[in-house]
Amino acid sequence: MPPKILMLVYVFQDLETISVKTAEFFCDLSKEYIVRKGIFNVALSGGFTPERLYKILSTIHYRDKISWQNIHFFWVDERFVPRDHVESNFKLLHDALLSKVPVPSKNIHHIDTDASSPFVSAKEYEKELRKIFALAGNELPVFDLILLGIGEDGHTASLFPGSKVLEKKKHLVIAVINNKLDFARITLTMQVINNSENIVFLVSGKRKATAVKKVLEKSEPYLPASLVKPKRGELIFLLDKDAAALLEANKVFTTEIKED
Ligand code: 6PG
Numbered sequence: 525m526p527p528k529i530l531m532l533v534y535v536f537q538d539l540e541t542i543s544v545k546t547a548e549f550f551c552d553l554s555k556e557y558i559v560r561k562g563i564f565n566v567a568l569s570g571g572f573t574p575e576r577l578y579k580i581l582s583t584i585h586y587r588d589k590i591s592w593q594n595i596h597f598f599w600v601d602e603r604f605v606p607r608d609h610v611e612s613n614f615k616l617l618h619d620a621l622l623s624k625v626p627v628p629s630k631n632i633h634h635i636d637t638d639a640s641s642p643f644v645s646a647k648e649y650e651k652e653l654r655k656i657f658a659l660a661g662n663e664l665p666v667f668d669l670i671l672l673g674i675g676e677d678g679h680t681a682s683l684f685p686g687s688k689v690l691e692k693k694k695h696l697v698i699a700v701i702n703n704k705l706d707f708a709r710i711t712l713t714m715q716v717i718n719n720s721e722n723i724v725f726l727v728s729g730k731r732k733a734t735a736v737k738k739v740l741e742k743s744e745p746y747l748p749a750s751l752v753k754p755k756r757g758e759l760i761f762l763l764d765k766d767a768a769a770l771l772e773a774n775k776v777f778t779t780e781i782k783e784d
Contacts, residue, residue, distance in 0.1 A: 533740065533761040535768040539728040542762040543576040546726055549760075550581060550669070551590055553722065557668050558594045565657075566669045567598040567712060567720070569681065570613030573673050573728050578620035592627040596656070600670060601682040601711035602635035604642040604699075611707065612637070635697075635710050642699035642708035649710060650697040665696065667720035670712075674727050678735045678747030681717060682709035685747055690714055714751055721757035725749070730766040737770040 536542050550566075557564040568574065580586065602613045609615065614634045622632060633652055639645035657665040672680045682700045683690055689698050689711075696716050700709040717723065727736055738744040740761065745751075752759065 530757070531759045531761070533763065533768075535763050535765060535771075538764050538766075539573070539576055542726060542728060542764050543574075543580050546577050546671075546724060546762055547580045547586060549724065550577075551586060553669060554590055554595055558591050562594060564595045564669070565598065565665075565667050566595065566671070567600045567667045568617060568671050569600045569673050570602070570616050571673045573726050574671060575616060575620055577671075577726065578617060582621045582624035587625050590625070592625045593631070595627060596631045596633060597622065597627065598633045598653075598667065599635050600672065600717075601709055602637060602645075603707040603709055604637050604645060605707055607634075607637060637710075642701065642710055646695070646697045646699040646710045650695060653696050653716075664716055664719040667716075669722045669724065670717055670720045672717070672723060672725050672749075672752065674725060674732055674735050674739065674749045676731050676735055678738060678744065678749050680725075680749040680752060682711035683714060683748040683751075687748075690748060690751065714748070717752060718754050720754055722760070723752060723754050723758070724760045724762060725752075726762050727767040728764045730769060732767045733770040736761075736763060736767050740771060 534545065536545060554564040581590070597617070599613055599617070603611045605612050607614050633656065635645060635649045637645055639648055653659070653665050659665060674680055678685055684700070684702060687700065687702070689700055692698055692713055693715055695713055698711060698713055700711055735749065738747055739749045742750065
């Protein structure tokens, strides 16, 4: 029998509140891992939603509370754009958080977009993950925490509905070329995402309500966000009221739903 996933759905008032709650969670979880293993490996997403969280984590309160030198930062996905491009996930993380906290540069493992193509960039990032996590053969990295968002179409990371790359099992990282996208993307694969210990979805706004409903009520099980099912640990949804607006509580097959 497959292991039972512990899925928790929390609904709070607004983006500010879910950002503060996620910052608290990040702080507590990093402490727990650092006490236990001496290290905390996280993979973070880009997009609009997590920017506030990153800014909150950079404030003096968290700067002093978190053991930044023991945290290693990875990227869930990236657009194939220069590092200083407004759409770069590296830039987002760097400007909002990493340039403001005492994290050593050796702990920052971004997706290098100076490579000659998105395919080379994906290959190099995979090589970097294999080296850092000391992986042999078909082993997968185990991130302690992965932070994800959901697109209106149900995508997560840079894994889009109907894409063949969702089935890719050979790679840790892949390039995604899709003519609906402004830029090629590089992304962790679903098997890597699902091999992590804790996954948090941070979702805000009315525009996301339909996708959230489909994912949580399992009406479209093949949407990329619906395919996120960690093999171990916890799957946590932090939603604001707008994103949760279409959920019918009695239809949500979760262990626990909390309202604030
Ligand atoms: C990215 C992402 C992507 C994002 C969703 C939600 O870099 O864009 O990794 O999967 O999380 O598209 O994006 P918003 O937070 O901007 O709505």
